[in-house]
Amino acid sequence: MNFHFLRNYRNSFKKKGLSLLFSIFLGANFFLSLPTLAQSDSLTFYFGKAEQAHPASYVLTGKISSQESGDVLAGVGVHVNGTFSGVVTDKFGYYLISLPPGIHRVVFRHISHAPRITEVHLYDNGVIDLDMITKSFELDGVVVLSDDPDRNVRNPISGVVKLSATELKAIPAFMGEADIFKGLQMMPGVSSVGEGTSGINVRGAKTDQNLILMNEAVVLSSNHALGFLSSFNTDVTENFTLYKGNLPATYGGRAGAALDISMRAGSMEAWKGQVGLGTSNGKLLLEGPLVKEKLSVIVGARKSNVNWLLGQARNLDIQSSRLNFYDGYLGMQWKMAQGHSMEMSTLLTGDTFQFSDQFGFDWTNALGTIRYKGLLGEKIALRALVASGNFDNTFLDPAGVEAAQVSNGMRYQQAKLYTTWADEQHAFSVGIEAIHYQGKPEKRVPFGEFSAIQSDQLGKERGIEGAAFLNIDYELSESTSLIGGIRYSRYSQLGPDTVFQYRPFAPKIGDEIQGYQAVGSGTVQSYGGWEPRLALRQNLSSRTSLKLSYARLYQYIQSVSATFGPTPIDLWQLSSVHIPPQHADNFSLGIFSNSEGNTWEYTVDAFYRLGKNQVEYRDFANLFLNPQIETALVFGKGKAYGMEFMVKKNLGILTGWIAYTYSRSLFQSTSLFTEEQINGNAWTPANYDKPHEVNLILSRKMYPRGLLNLTMNYSTGRPVSAVTASYYLNGGLVVPDYSLRNAYRIPDYFRVDFSYAVEKVFSKKGDSLNFGIYNLFGRKNAYSVFWKKDGDSQQLRPYRLAILGAIFPSISYSIQLGGADD
Amino acid sequence: MIKMRIWILLLLVLGICSCVDQISFPLEKADTERLIVSGLITDAKGTKTIFLSTTTAANRPPLFVNGYYTQNDAPRPVQNAQITLWRAGQPLFGAFQEVRAGVYEYELEEPLEVGIPYFVEIKIGAKTFRSTPQVMPSISGEDALSFSFERARIADNPDAAQLILKTELTLPQVTGEYYLRWSVEEAYFWDLTFFPNPFNKPPPNCIVFA
Structure with a gap:
């Protein structure tokens, strides 16, 4: 985008006496762009007169903004006469297109906003500035990247998924509550260990290898509602972008994928709200201007309502269990001046869960951010971020003489500053980033008056991670473009710490400790490395492109767990003397093609990932209050590879996609000592290795206000260690003999969900009713397989545990309060 | 009225929900017995x-x-x-x-x-x-065994009769190897829980049975 051109055109209109006409149309636009806009609404613009001689083309340009937040909108696609022109708004919301003289139907489309349809009588150069309102799902079904239908062909980076909160709500969800992580699991290459586990596995990476960002700030733990929901309330979410392994240099700190979640800003126009009640939770949304057009606020909150469900269970333990969770989001946006804005956001989540009188969890997550966005010139933008996060985690054994409470956590502060310079063909981003991590002491204290447990405490590590990066987005030619970058990251573990010394050429086990070194202040250990990034796109035709990507990623913090899936009590562990940082090399090669008009989309994307210093746990690992946590871990290499296929229908009454993913994820320990090996250093399937996965999602508009959705998910069962034999010990005790780790698989997973959503049921102001059935066929999909004695016989039989082994219908209703009539 | 019907449906479904059942699981057994x-x-x-x-x-x-x-x-x-x-x-x-x-x-x-x-x-x-x-080492530990009858909760029975065995061990005040004249087959009951329980874990080198 050349901004000098833009300014000149504006001046030229004034000279030609068109300013009055132009302002009239802008006024009309302002009036019509209140929430009365529907898809069929159209605006007409006149530039010049038809009755005169004309050159071959005129320029149409302008700026597109969000009506709610006032922010400029990047990535708005410009469609001319029913065909996508290939022009999208740039980082500053500007577009520029050259069109022949005549009458054109110009439609502006964006992923999370209702399209703006215009009729342009173009007999002179013209400027059309528009704002767009957030779209309602009644207008579109699940159409990923609907703003820019051929983005998958043009974007140099492969493996990018962008989804709006509105589209997410169209996907059938457990208990009717749409969730980012559950929605992403319908995309190729994205899976999870099972129902009730939080986090996602992207292209064979562990869940802790995902960089999760909320408004660019790191979110350490997204575990919420025992994994059935993530921390991010879709009501306050604008959209989110998942990079499946090929990250621009502006992202770093994790060895796998990056999920960038943009939260919504409150309305600058009018106060409005929404109240919702579902089978699992109640929720509230409130937004509006504190100072009109200057300062807005948005508040979103959810509170659980599931204990009545637990009370219906037949199992006494479940009946007497309690689960409570809440989350709240507060966001404020201040438009300081034209092109300059400040945002403040706070996310709080809290969970408590007590399983009968046996054990309980309690964990909270807090994140606060302040972000500045500003245009320093016509081509230069600056962004600055400071954030502070806190994660607390407590689990307790509430009964008996061993009743105890163990707590740990992590506190961190983040700062990021970068600037972007862009013109029509280039965009350069350069910046720095730093995160300071402070592990909280692990504490064990007695619980209750009868506890005989002794209090104990263990200090945890502290470290600082810094990075500098340069990212270049370069349009080499009409058919070739690249995004290249370099990032240098460095991590230092800071004292104080006690570093245990092990006998050389011996395994790291307690018996091999020779002594320890107490380090006071200063650096205990440092690591660092260069992280090159490259993404190249070559068009094979106007609708087909070939993409090649590579990224090296370092990771200095990991969650360690002795279970097969992520849990709320996973321990965040910083790299240290004995725990080197992970790093991974991610490669991908794909072909992307769209049909005429972008109605259909075809994708084949292959990936390969090689990781070093990957972390696994040893058998019977003792992770809590362990001063030598390295004695509970196994280090080795990771390898993941696979191929994703997807056919997607973007437009029409019926939309959706079918995706098949072949994916493997393997781990190989590399130690010479048996204590530090898994399966004798053979390549072993990771806990989340699921070779085959099929996802189908269909979304059909039911005019005038309904949307019918159907999803299907099939995947290979995850690996499990099986009891292959048993034997007697000392006469009567039957002891199981286990296979090698992860030598078997639980039964395959298959689930069909259905939902029907309708808007404006009782209130014309805006309400929605969502009825859904999760697990339509009531299939008892295995969460785990375990062995236990079969009655009085001495045989150990396999049993299946299905977390959601039934049909789960749900109904939720929400009503909008305030705001303008819809 | 419609809403009321849906809530009834919910309760029925949850009532018939079963979470654990036996399945067939094909295994690759060793060629010979051990x-x-x-x-x-x-x-x-x-x-x-x-x-x-x-x-x-x-x-x-x-x-x-x-x-x-x-x-x-x-x-x-x-x-x-x-x-x-x-x-x-x-x-x-x-x-x-x-x-x-x-x-x-x-x-x-x-x-x-x-x-x-x-x-x-x-x-x-x-x-x-x-x-x-x-x-055979020369130093031994001392132990005493006692038992009692108590009532406590087992599974869904809140007042189940139980025989409680207790051992008290006195270890010798020495460093190096010593000898115990008994062994405890530490048969820990590893309770099945829907969610990971950090307190429900066996010590290293224990014997696990189901």
Whole structure:
């Protein structure tokens, strides 16, 4: 985008006496762009007169903004006469297109906003500035990247998924509550260990290898509602972008994928709200201007309502269990001046869960951010971020003489500053980033008056991670473009710490400790490395492109767990003397093609990932209050590879996609000592290795206000260690003999969900009713397989545990309060 | 009215929900059975017991029981084995006697001697197995066993009668190896929970049974 051109055109209109006409149309636009806009609404613009001689083309340009937040909108696609022109708004919301003289139907489309349809009588150069309102799902079904239908062909980076909160709500969800992580699991290459586990596995990476960002700030733990929901309330979410392994240099700190979640800003126009009640939770949304057009606020909150469900269970333990969770989001946006804005956001989540009188969890997550966005010139933008996060985690054994409470956590502060310079063909981003991590002491204290447990405490590590990066987005030619970058990251573990010394050429086990070194202040250990990034796109035709990507990623913090899936009590562990940082090399090669008009989309994307210093746990690992946590871990290499296929229908009454993913994820320990090996250093399937996965999602508009959705998910069962034999010990005790780790698989997973959503049921102001059935066929999909004695016989039989082994219908209703009539 | 119907449907569905059930799970069994030997030999006089059993295998022959051939994966006792205790390379007088299927006993009339290596030899058919020789240490710990009858919650029974066994162990005030005249088969009941319970974990090197 050349901004000098833009300014000149504006001046030229004034000279030609068109300013009055132009302002009239802008006024009309302002009036019509209140929430009365529907898809069929159209605006007409006149530039010049038809009755005169004309050159071959005129320029149409302008700026597109969000009506709610006032922010400029990047990535708005410009469609001319029913065909996508290939022009999208740039980082500053500007577009520029050259069109022949005549009458054109110009439609502006964006992923999370209702399209703006215009009729342009173009007999002179013209400027059309528009704002767009957030779209309602009644207008579109699940159409990923609907703003820019051929983005998958043009974007140099492969493996990018962008989804709006509105589209997410169209996907059938457990208990009717749409969730980012559950929605992403319908995309190729994205899976999870099972129902009730939080986090996602992207292209064979562990869940802790995902960089999760909320408004660019790191979110350490997204575990919420025992994994059935993530921390991010879709009501306050604008959209989110998942990079499946090929990250621009502006992202770093994790060895796998990056999920960038943009939260919504409150309305600058009018106060409005929404109240919702579902089978699992109640929720509230409130937004509006504190100072009109200057300062807005948005508040979103959810509170659980599931204990009545637990009370219906037949199992006494479940009946007497309690689960409570809440989350709240507060966001404020201040438009300081034209092109300059400040945002403040706070996310709080809290969970408590007590399983009968046996054990309980309690964990909270807090994140606060302040972000500045500003245009320093016509081509230069600056962004600055400071954030502070806190994660607390407590689990307790509430009964008996061993009743105890163990707590740990992590506190961190983040700062990021970068600037972007862009013109029509280039965009350069350069910046720095730093995160300071402070592990909280692990504490064990007695619980209750009868506890005989002794209090104990263990200090945890502290470290600082810094990075500098340069990212270049370069349009080499009409058919070739690249995004290249370099990032240098460095991590230092800071004292104080006690570093245990092990006998050389011996395994790291307690018996091999020779002594320890107490380090006071200063650096205990440092690591660092260069992280090159490259993404190249070559068009094979106007609708087909070939993409090649590579990224090296370092990771200095990991969650360690002795279970097969992520849990709320996973321990965040910083790299240290004995725990080197992970790093991974991610490669991908794909072909992307769209049909005429972008109605259909075809994708084949292959990936390969090689990781070093990957972390696994040893058998019977003792992770809590362990001063030598390295004695509970196994280090080795990771390898993941696979191929994703997807056919997607973007437009029409019926939309959706079918995706098949072949994916493997393997781990190989590399130690010479048996204590530090898994399966004798053979390549072993990771806990989340699921070779085959099929996802189908269909979304059909039911005019005038309904949307019918159907999803299907099939995947290979995850690996499990099986009891292959048993034997007697000392006469009567039957002891199981286990296979090698992860030598078997639980039964395959298959689930069909259905939902029907309708808007404006009782209130014309805006309400929605969502009825859904999760697990339509009531299939008892295995969460785990375990062995236990079969009655009085001495045989150990396999049993299946299905977390959601039934049909789960749900109904939720929400009503909008305030705001303008819809 | 419509809403009320939906809530009723919810309760019905949850009522019939079952979470755990037995499934068939194909396994790749080992080609041959493996011999499992367990027992405890102390320096004290009295009866010493050794247990022999085998694991399942892919080519395990069916077992003839009560007039029927049965085939299952349960462990099987090893019968008709010859077991002897060796002292400093010489067999002690007499062999272990099979008192039940897979259970072999030996009446030790004199205490075993400190500082002397002992091992067990087992002959099954044409095959002979020997344990690694071990020297009897000179220092022992002391222990006491007691029991009580109590009532406490087990599974869904909030007032189940239980026999509680307690041991009290006094370890010698020495560094280095010492000897316990008993062994506890630490058979921890590993309760199945829907969610990971950090307090429900076995110590290292324990024996896990289901």
